[in-house]
Amino acid sequence: MRGFRFWGLVPAWGLMVATLMVPLVIVALVSVAERGAYGGFAWAFTLEPYKEILFSEDWDGNLVFDPKYLAIIGRTLALAAATTAICMALALPVAYVIATRTPRMKAALIYLVTLPFWVSMIVRVYAWLIILGNDGVVGRAWAALGGEGTLLFTSGAMLVGMVYSYIPLMVLPVFAAIEKLDPALLEAGADLYASRWTTARRVILPLTWPGLAAGAILVFVPALGTVLEPMLLGGGKQMMMGTLIQSQFGGARNWPFGAAVALVLMAMVVLVLIANARRAMRKEARA
Amino acid sequence: MKTKLILGAALGLVLAAPAFAGGTLNLYTWSDSISPDLIKKFEEKTGITVNVDGFNSNEDALTKLQAGSSGYDVVTPSQHFVKIMIEQGLLEDIDAKDMPAFAQVDDKWKNQWWDPTSEYSIPLAYGTAGFTVNRDLYKGPVDSWSVFFTPGAELKGKIADLAAPDEVVGAAELFLGVPFCSEDKAEMKKVYDLLKAQKPDVAAYSSDNIENRIGSGEVAAHFWWDGNSLKTRRDGANIEYAMPKEGLVGWLDSFVVPKGAANVEAAKAFIDFMSEEENATVQYNYYAHSSPVKIDLAKADYTPENAPELFPTVPVTFSQACSPAAQDLVTKVWTDLLK
Numbered sequence: 001m002r003g004f005r006f007w008g009l010v011p012a013w014g015l016m017v018a019t020l021m022v023p024l025v026i027v028a029l030v031s032v033a034e035r036g037a038y039g040g041f042a043w044a045f046t047l048e049p050y051k052e053i054l055f056s057e058d059w060d061g062n063l064v065f066d067p068k069y070l071a072i073i074g075r076t077l078a079l080a081a082a083t084t085a086i087c088m089a090l091a092l093p094v095a096y097v098i099a100t101r102t103p104r105m106k107a108a109l110i111y112l113v114t115l116p117f118w119v120s121m122i123v124r125v126y127a128w129l130i131i132l133g134n135d136g137v138v139g140r141a142w143a144a145l146g147g148e149g150t151l152l153f154t155s156g157a158m159l160v161g162m163v164y165s166y167i168p169l170m171v172l173p174v175f176a177a178i179e180k181l182d183p184a185l186l187e188a189g190a191d192l193y194a195s196r197w198t199t200a201r202r203v204i205l206p207l208t209w210p211g212l213a214a215g216a217i218l219v220f221v222p223a224l225g226t227v228l229e230p231m232l233l234g235g236g237k238q239m240m241m242g243t244l245i246q247s248q249f250g251g252a253r254n255w256p257f258g259a260a261v262a263l264v265l266m267a268m269v270v271l272v273l274i275a276n277a278r279r280a281m282r283k284e285a286r287a
Numbered sequence: 288m289k290t291k292l293i294l295g296a297a298l299g300l301v302l303a304a305p306a307f308a309g310g311t312l313n314l315y316t317w318s319d320s321i322s323p324d325l326i327k328k329f330e331e332k333t334g335i336t337v338n339v340d341g342f343n344s345n346e347d348a349l350t351k352l353q354a355g356s357s358g359y360d361v362v363t364p365s366q367h368f369v370k371i372m373i374e375q376g377l378l379e380d381i382d383a384k385d386m387p388a389f390a391q392v393d394d395k396w397k398n399q400w401w402d403p404t405s406e407y408s409i410p411l412a413y414g415t416a417g418f419t420v421n422r423d424l425y426k427g428p429v430d431s432w433s434v435f436f437t438p439g440a441e442l443k444g445k446i447a448d449l450a451a452p453d454e455v456v457g458a459a460e461l462f463l464g465v466p467f468c469s470e471d472k473a474e475m476k477k478v479y480d481l482l483k484a485q486k487p488d489v490a491a492y493s494s495d496n497i498e499n500r501i502g503s504g505e506v507a508a509h510f511w512w513d514g515n516s517l518k519t520r521r522d523g524a525n526i527e528y529a530m531p532k533e534g535l536v537g538w539l540d541s542f543v544v545p546k547g548a549a550n551v552e553a554a555k556a557f558i559d560f561m562s563e564e565e566n567a568t569v570q571y572n573y574y575a576h577s578s579p580v581k582i583d584l585a586k587a588d589y590t591p592e593n594a595p596e597l598f599p600t601v602p603v604t605f606s607q608a609c610s611p612a613a614q615d616l617v618t619k620v621w622t623d624l625l626k
Contacts, residue, residue, distance in 0.1 A: 037611040038371045040353045056619075059476045068626035129496070149444065151490045152505065235491030236450050238356055239625045250346035251451050252618040253611075 007239050031259035039253035049260035069244070073264070076241040079230075080223035083162040084170075087219050088212055090163070091170035095211075096204075098171075099178040110175065113168050121165065125228050128161050132233070153235030161229040166222065170215035177211025178204075210280075217276055241265050311336045312553045315351065315359040317540065318343055320412070321561075322573035329560050335553050343494050344451050352377045352545050359545055360554040365538045367608040369408050370401040372543065374608075378407045379544040381555055388562035391580040396539065401608070408541035409558050410579035412514075412570075415535035415603055416454040419516040422525045424507035429529035432462035435508055437486050443488045445507035450494040452621040455482075455510055457536040457606055464533075468609035475616040482624050492625070501526055512538075514576035517589070518598040521575075528596040537605035539579065 031049055033041040056066040098109045099156055116124060132151045133139050151157055181204065189199040225240035236243070241261060248258030314321065318341030326337050340359070342348045345368040351357045352372060364372060364376040370376050383389055384405040389397070392410055397568050402408045418435045428434065437457060438446055448455050459481050460467055465474045490506050501509040502524035513535075516528040542558045544551055560566060575589065577597050591598040609617065 034351075038375055038614075039349060040375070059472055059479070061472060068623065071626060087318060092526070126496075133503070135503060150505070231450065231493065232495065235447075235489075236493050237486070237489065237491070237625065239622070244622075247451075247622070249350050250344065251453065251621070253346075254618070271449075 004187060027259045027262055031256055031263050033256050035254050035256050037253075039249075041255050041257060042140075046256075049256040052257050053260065069261070072241060072244055073268075075238060076224055076265075077268070079162065079226075079240065080220050081160070083166060083223045084216050084220045085160070086163045087167045087170040088216065090216060091167060091174045092208070092212070095171050095174040095178050095208075098175055099181075110172075113171050113175075116168060121228060123206065124165065125161055125232050128157070128164065129232055130155050132160070152233065153237070155234065158229050158234035161233040162223060162226065165229065166219040169218040169222075170212075174208060174211040177208040181207050181244050183213065213276060213279075217273065220272060224265060224269060250281040302531070310334065311338060312361070312557055313337075314339045314349060314358045314361045314548055314557075315357070316341060316361070316363045320363065320540075320574055322570050324573070325561065325569055327568055328566070329557060332560070333556060335550075335554070335556075337557075345453065346451065349377075356547075357545055358549070360548040360550045361557060362543055362545055363411055363540045364400040364543065365540050365606065365609075367606045369541050369543060370608040373402060373407055375544055379546050379548055379551055380406045381551065381558075383407060383409050386559055387557060388559045388580070391564065391567065393564045393579050393581070396579040399539075402541070408543045409562060410539055410541045411561065412574055412576040413537070413539035413579050413596065414513040414576040415537055415599055416458065416510070416512050417529055417531060417535045418458075418508055419501055419511045419519075419526050419528050420508045421501055421504050421506070422527055424504050429527060430532055432458060432531045432533050433530075434529070435510070436462055436481055438508070439486070439585065440489050442508050444490060446485070446489050446495060447491045447497075447500060447506040447509045448485075448489055449510050450492050452617050454536045454606065456617050456620060457604075458510070461536065461604060462531075467604065467607045468613040470612045470616065472616065475620060479615055479620045479623060482620065486624060488586050498522075498524075512576075513596040513599075514574060517594050518575045520596075530599060530601045532601055534602040534604050537603040539605070603610045 003096070030041050031045060032045055034044040034046055034048075036042055052142050053069045054065060055063055056068070058066070083197050097215050098106060098113075101109060129152065131138050133144070134150055134152075139151055185203055185207070186199055189203050194202065225242045226240065227246060230236065230240045230243055231239070239247070241264075245261050248254045248261065252258075295465065300626050312335050314337060316339060320341075321339065326339065330337055341623075342351075345365050348362055348364050349368055349371065351359075352362065353375070369378075374457050383402070384397075388409045389405065396410045396413070409581070418429075418432075420434075424445065427439065427441060434442070435446065456478060457467055457480045459465075460469070463474075463477050463481060465471075465478060469475055491500070493500070497509055497511055497515065499520045500506050501511070502522075511528070513528055516526060520526050520528075538578055542561070546555045548554055561570060562580045564581050564583055567578055567580045568586050571578045571582050572586075572588045575594075575597075589597055
């Protein structure tokens with residue numbers, strides 16, 4: 001008889017295999033299958049979809065190195081990185097203010113940070129469509145201040161939407177880290193004639209770094225696969241990996257290529273996670 | 288094929304909550320396309336519970352059906368996708384020509400190229416794709432696609448295309464005189480060059496929320512459909528649906544039943560119900576697109592006088608089912624445009 005340690009974990013393993021491993025294997029298999037004429041796929045091993053990421057036929061029918069998909073990947077990475085950086089910069093002071101309030105106030109503020117999650121993501125992004133639009137609060141203020149053109153359908157609008165959507169995921173772990181911070185350490189810093197800036201840099205930042213790193217992962221990873229903000233706020237003028245994958249399963253009728261791009265996206269996510277895990281392990285080894 | 292089936296089944300197990308139950312009918316239609324009053328009436332009359340899901344592009348509908356176990360009983364794709372779905376074996380043969388609904392269909396829509404023997408589909412609505420201008424912002428003529436594709440100063444930066452190439456590329460082809468579904472690279476390069484030159488003047492490529500964008504003047508010209516433009520104009524927006532001399536892109540949506548649908552009988556009952564003259568009239572007034580089935584003209588809201596959008600004065604060319612080679616060129620135009 002195997003004990004509870006085995007049987008107790010069976011449901012978890014079952015769930016992992018059925019909802020994670022099996023779909024992943026299907027995606028991997030589709031990515032090396034032959035495309036069907038009108039979407040779908042046929043079984044026949046080919047690496048064509050992966051080749052397509054780098055090479056494509058130009059308008060004269062020559063197979064040439066074509067960086068267009070690399071450009072899309074690069075743009076997606078840049079947008080996700082920018083979102084993460086801005087979220088970090090904004091979340092640190094916000095989390096600090098929350099962490100230093102009275103317990104009652106703290107609970108209320110944390111509740112407010114999580115409040116947007118009660119509303120559908122699509123509705124929240126649509127709200128920005130109205131806010132930034134010509135008749136919206138920000139749009140009107142922009143025009144009144146003599147701003148040129150519209151704010152909507154720009155990279156800036158897209159970035160605003162992304163930061164807004166993901167910042168709670170940064171505030172929460174950073175808040176948890178700051179809360180654990182011992183105020184005595186700050187006082188010790190002050191006693192040793194450290195300026196406020198030095199205290200922030202030498203004491204607060206290193207001690208809250210695990211929270212920032214966790215937040216960065218939570219923001220960066222979903223930001224890589226984002227579809228809504230580029231389409232609604234960015235005006236869909238430039239493809240991101242998410243929209244590229246979507247179009248391959250839809251209009252382009254090229255499922256294997258869509259699956260291949262999806263795996264590349266996933267590989268990028270896994271690399272980020274591995275890098276983070278290794279850094280954490282090195283830190284532990286040092287401690 | 289067998290492994291594909293097993294995989295499909297596995298995928299089905301993983302993703303789909305099977306929708307059996309004799310008393311429900313699952314519709315997958317263009318978003319907001321079916322009159323809610325009619326759905327309520329059908330539910331009351333038959334005791335069947337109706338669920339409605341919406342799609343915004345034919346490609347979405349095709350992909351859902353290809354993935355298998357969609358759980359839907361009725362879908363409403365456009366003509367070229369009906370043809371593809373029939374060829375791919377995705378549809379149930381419902382003997383459409385023997386259904387009471389078929390007798391209601393205008394003869395010119397019977398036995399068309401997408402369903403030559405009328406086994407699979409009953410038409411529901413038809414219309415055109417073109418462009419709409421906001422008359423508060425743009426005063427010039429709207430008699431040619433050149434207004435849209437090669438905009439003058441008034442429209443620069445104030446144009447919006449749809450998010451998918453399907454009809455936009457078709458319209459560009461009409462303007463350039465390139466045949467639909469061309470497999471000629473040189474011809475499709477011209478389409479690409481046209482759209483590429485238009486891009487700096489395009490504010491957004493989006494198929495959502497068009498009413499607000501064009502109605503509120505966020506953009507001054509928008510690629511759009513006839514009936515939607517009509518409805519928004521009647522709601523008070525100062526807009527006009529263009530009649531470009533090069534022609535409009537035509538579409539016709541039909542009711543079809545996906546292969547393996549759980550409730551084929553209810554699906555057929557619903558299609559017959561929707562095609563009855565009285566109900567088709569309610570549907571016409573709700574959807575504001577032309578009706579391919581008989582309606583009661585005395586009760587119809589839209590006439591050539593108050594709804595010129597629905598009665599085009601220029602040639603209409605229907606979208607075709609492109610060969611894979613031609614479709615790849617359409618995709619290339621679009622990916623290179625948005626890369």
